[in-house]
Amino acid sequence: MKTKNEPSGPPMEEYEGSTMKILLISPLPPPPGGITTWTEKYVEWAKDHSICAEVVNNAVIGGRATHLGSKREISSEIQRTRRILTELKRKISMCRPDAVHLNSPCGRFGIMRDYLCALAVKKKGIPVIVHFRCNIEDQINNSRLSLYFFKKLAASANSILVLNSPSKEFVLKHARRDSRQVANFIDDDYVIEQPKPISPEIRKVLFVGNVLESKGAKEIVSAASDFPGTEFILAGPVEDKVSSLNAPGNVRLLRKQIPHEEIRDLLDEADVFLFPSYTEGFSNAMLEAMARGVPIIATGVGANADMIEDSGGMLVRAGSVPDIVHSLRSISPASVRERMSRWNVNKVRDAYLINRVMECLIGIYDEVINDERKYGKVHMDLVSNSL
Template sequence: MARHENPRVDERRAKAPPLAKVCLLIGQLGLGGTEKQVVLLAEGLHRRGVDTTVLVMFGGGPRERMLHDAGVEVIRLGFHTRRDGRGRLPLNAAAFARLVGELRRLRPDVLHAFLYHSYVTAAPAARLAGVPVLVAGRRSLGDFKRGRRLVLAAERVATRMTDLLVANAESVAEDTRRGEGVPPGKLTVVYNGLPDTAFEPAAPAEIVTGAPVLLCVANLKRGKGHRHLLDAVARLGERGRPCTLVLAGDGPARPALEHQAARLGVDVRFLGGRTDVEALLARADVVVLPSLHEGMSNSIMEAMAAGRPVVATDVGGSGELLQGRGVLVPPGDSRALADGLERVLDDPGLAERLGARALDWSRAHLRADTMVERHIDLYTRLLAR
């Protein structure tokens, strides 16, 4: 894992003031991968004696209870999205003022913002509140920003006001360098982390079927490529390889996917959002992720920690995770996806080898403790500047 560190790291850290207070800013606390990493980071900081507060822009979510149970303070700021209807501009102005006020009250050493809306909001707020260090997370490729001048302009302004950008994959870092012209010293890479429980054996979930089980854990939205996966499953059926596809996740694409599954006549189980991913992984024969674009996939990481063979599209950080440890196929190509799945299903020895390699590598590189310690090191060095 690349670190991109300054050669005077040890000297600066030795002179650094103690890290006392950190605020993490995110849009909401749903079941997405970034939200999971925020919870793991907050819990890890809290366990190490760092006073940690999670600031939530738009609302709570299933992971909010996890933070409360861990003793981490959560503050909802009351920002409104476009779906909230008219009058959101004055409401968001009030929410921004509350963010500045909370930062002045809490007086964090570091404010770390995750995802686009959070870090473009955090930059001016941190400046107004006098926060010493501002860190922004880059969690995915910038495809959604291409050609959107106002979005890009706001991001560039925020980047100039930010002390450090933290990408979760080398591919995301390289995309950020190209897209924003960020100098090397302002950008580093920290892989996502997994809790120790991800590496522990789990009892399989009950999924009644006589066919091989393909599991995809991802939000049901266009960029995740589910429609290509359904086409691939239909192709497998035509080749005499019927499978049961289990989709864990929810989102706006669900109605269209349900219609597609009915039209194709394939066995698809729509489970909605789930928190028992370990049990689903224990039941799966193959884990598949057909994303059209991706940062560093938590679902692939979790599959690796469970020792499952993975077939995924070669986008974003997926290649970094699965090189030599999984099957990679081009994005948006249902035939190639079907070929990759068939290759693993037809060769149990290959499936076992891929799962074992993935487990060994994830144990060495993807533990949450490593992720938390890397962040503490970065925060401390930034405070020492």
Template sequence: MERKLKVAWIGKKTPFCGNVTYSREITNILSSRGHEVFFFHFNDENVTDDENEVVLPYIYKSQGYTIPSITSGKVLSDALREIKPDIVHASLCLSPLDFRLPEICHDLGIPIVCTFHNAFDKRPTFHGSTSYIVYQIYAVTLAQFDGVIIFSELQKDLLEKMGVSRDIVKVIPNGVDTSKFIPGESEFRKKFPGKQIYTYLGRLNPEKGIDELIKAFTRTEGLDDVQLVIVGGGSQENVLRSIYGEEKNITWTGIIKDEKTRIDILQGSDAFILPSQVEGLSLSLLEAMGCGAPIIATDVGSDGEVLSDGTGIIIDPTKVKSQLSFALKLLHDSKDYRDLLSKKARERVVERYSLLQMLLWLPIIHID
């Protein structure tokens, strides 16, 4: 019988991003399996009456990083001392508090593991070099955790070179609920009769390559019957909308927090495109694959590994303009190829990236 644990989870609830989805899915299922979960997150004070939720004060937070208040460490320490959890699990969110977590927990005699899902790329590009520096900064602290959960062997090799022992690192890829993210009928699709729908879902930040995507889409001939749907928000949203907002074949939805609406859009998509310059292991990519969307994505982070063996179209992040234009036309002109990639995408997620597979490992790591 699985031992029931008292778990203190440090993660994010807002603003919406992959870390929010990851924390929500994991804590919900841990709770459903009988573990007692206390959720620590940065938010305004006194915003919850949930006795299993602890609010940490902050100065600023965004999708990319969080600046905690000077008292956040004490609030965390005091709460842990009172709750006395069996283990702390931190889904690291680029915050200065991340670097204090091992010391805080070990001073209280509490083991701590972390999930480190930060984006990376092995190429010496601007975004790849920036991500490498972030890994170097975090490596010393990661080595102090009792366990580090990452999403790929590539990431494991990188951390080992930076001094993080392989003994504390466990590769557990991201996973999605394959009973929710499934192919199906789409109400969203009915808004664009007679058109193919190509979708991007994620942050609208420079490293995501949205500008390159739109340029390739608008300059590729023969895509008049395609609607490009861009779901999400971020630092580039206003600029991109000011430049391309009048394009009738582009739909901007903004951030969509409702999961059912996002699933409906993915189910209605004839292709999902992720032209990032740097990635970790994209949850939106896995969600789209679960819904059976054919995939075009750059070979960054672990996304290329997910799409290996012809599961999707992999493009070079240094040649996005030329290769993406070709890939868009290829998918547009061949329904048989779209159907094949749809089938392969769904099969790959079910076989290797289901949420259930990921959760089979977590309680074992917590108990160890």
């Protein structure tokens, strides 16, 4: 019989029967979002493939968990850090993982907390894979303190993963470490089976996600004025600053968290997916649009250029309404959008299906775990000297 203070969780024999035990430091809902969905899908896939994946939930708490655009509260961040470190130590003791996968968003406070987590893992002699889930340079944002802890965190990692090419270059330049680019994934059944019907003209332009200034919402509203016959739909919770904009009549704000099934329907009705975000790691919303065969117009930030290359859409400069207007006119011919649609679906099938991405991750885990068993003490000495 369990005592009151005994850790809860799966029975130990469940861990022992797994082919691999991974402890994932990553957020779970609430609040909902791309990375929380990724975490849930990761755990589900792992279970189906005889891999034990335990999660230390590092999701935001306080006002940031309930209200879009809320500012960070120091007291909440301290409480959050204590909770994460306590849970991390408990889970390490409980499931004795082969490796820890740490998802780091590289925020100013988060990068320090992630470094503390990595240290706690390394002290137990467990290899840690650090996955920078952002466009690193944008998050570091010329902060000397953030850069300092970024270097420390990178030095502690047995393996470094990034989401996009700019982040890979940043790691090489500032941490002097090589890294591997591991993208987000998507379920096979989300990919459109038949070619997307292409309308003769652009009737609906869609944005999906939190409707924020930093996501380019103001630019979408401004660009809509040049296309009065086209409906511009912004699907997602709306920031107060965006709600107060004087939007033209052809702009529709859905103002809520959209269920996944409804997002698919919106994508299937859309002629163009418009994503003028100022910064991005790897956009799940854009990935879903590609999977449904929607041509893309996006800023050339984060993984956006990696995703559509020069074939799945057009890239625009962040903050540039003229670029958006020009791109919408450039892809107005149905033949252009048809080529982009087919290319996007093929790219998703080739690069982003969940089995392909997860098998890549498992290969990295195997390599790191085997190296730790062979050279663990040597690596620990190198890490200790660099910290």
